[in-house]
Amino acid sequence: MTQQIATNVHWHHGEVTREDRNRLMGQKGATLWFTGLSGSGKSTVSVALENTLFEHGKLAYRLDGDNIRLGINKNLGFSAEDRTENIRRIGEVAKLFADSGIISLSSFISPYRADRDQVRKLHEDAGFDFIEVFVDCSLAEAEKRDPKGLYKKARAGEIKNFTGIDDPYEAPENPEIHLRTAEMTLEQEVDTIIEFLKTRKLLAVD
Ligand SMILES: Nc1ncnc2c1ncn2[C@@H]1O[C@H](COP(=O)(O)OS(=O)(=O)O)[C@@H](OP(=O)(O)O)[C@H]1O
Numbered sequence: 237m238t239q240q241i242a243t244n245v246h247w248h249h250g251e252v253t254r255e256d257r258n259r260l261m262g263q264k265g266a267t268l269w270f271t272g273l274s275g276s277g278k279s280t281v282s283v284a285l286e287n288t289l290f291e292h293g294k295l296a297y298r299l300d301g302d303n304i305r306l307g308i309n310k311n312l313g314f315s316a317e318d319r320t321e322n323i324r325r326i327g328e329v330a331k332l333f334a335d336s337g338i339i340s341l342s343s344f345i346s347p348y349r350a351d352r353d354q355v356r357k358l359h360e361d362a363g364f365d366f367i368e369v370f371v372d373c374s375l376a377e378a379e380k381r382d383p384k385g386l387y388k389k390a391r392a393g394e395i396k397n398f399t400g401i402d403d404p405y406e407a408p409e410n411p412e413i414h415l416r417t418a419e420m421t422l423e424q425e426v427d428t429i430i431e432f433l434k435t436r437k438l439l440a441v442d
C-alpha cells in the first residue's frame with residue numbers, strides 16, 4: 237500500500253450523489269476486472285462486452301493494459317514493484333469510474349493476487365461492486381495464439397520478465413466469473429457476463 241505523502245487533504249463532496257448519477261445513467265457504476273495471461277482474451281472479451289452493453293443503452297468504458305501504459309502509466313515497467321503500482325493506480329481510476337456511474341472494463345494481466353485483492357478492498361470498502369473475471373487459458377494456448385508475437389520474442393530472450401515465461405501469474409482462487417476461453421465462444425463469454433450483471437442488478441436502477 238503506497239503511503240499518503242500529502243497531509244491536510246480531504247475528500248470534497250459535491251451535491252449530486254452517486255445514487256443520482258446511477259439514476260441518470262439507468263445503471264449502477266461498477267468495476268469488472270479482467271485478469272489473465274497475455275493472449276488469454278481479456279481485450280477481445282471486453283471489446284465484445286462493451287459493444288453489447290452499448291447496443292442495450294448501457295455505458296461501459298475500457299481501461300486496457302497497453303492503452304494505460306501509453307499514457308497515465310508510461311513511467312512504469314514490468315518489475316514486480318511497477319506492476320503493483322500499475323494496478324494500484326488503475327484500481328483508483330476504476331473506482332472513480334464506478335463512482336461516476338460507468339461500468340469500467342479493466343483488462344490487465346494483474347498477475348499478483350495481493351494487488352487484485354487490494355483493488356477489491358478499495359472498491360468494496362466504498363460500497364462498489366468489484367467483479368473479478370478470470371480470463372483463463374493455458375500458457376500453451378496463449379502461446380499458440382500469440383496475437384502480438386510477444387511470446388515468440390520472450391522465448392527468444394528479447395523480452396525479459398514476460399508473464400508466464402519468466403515471470404509469475406497467480407490465478408484467482410475465487411473469481412466471480414471464470415471464462416475458459418479455449419472452450420467457450422466469445423458469444424458465450426459475453427452472455428455469461430451479461431447474465432451475471434443482471435443477477436447483481438447492475439443494469440437497471442429501481
Ligand atoms: N514483460 C511483459 N510481461 C507481460 N506483458 C508485457 C510485457 N512486456 C510488454 N507487455 C505488454 O504489456 C501488456 C501487459 O500490461 P499490463 O498493464 O496488463 O501488465 S500488468 O498487469 O502490470 O502485469 C501486455 O498486454 P496483453 O497481451 O494485452 O496482456 C503486453 O502487450
Ligand SMILES: Nc1ncnc2c1ncn2[C@@H]1O[C@H](COP(=O)(O)OP(=O)(O)O)[C@@H](O)[C@H]1O
Pocket residue numbers: 272273274275276277278279280281343371381383417418419420421422425
Ligand atoms: N473464446 C475466445 N475468447 C477470447 N479470445 C479468443 C477466443 N478464442 C480465440 N481468441 C483469440 O485469442 C486472442 C486473445 O487476444 P487478446 O484479446 O489481445 O488477449 P489479451 O488482452 O488477454 O492479451 C485473440 O486473437 C482472439 O481472437
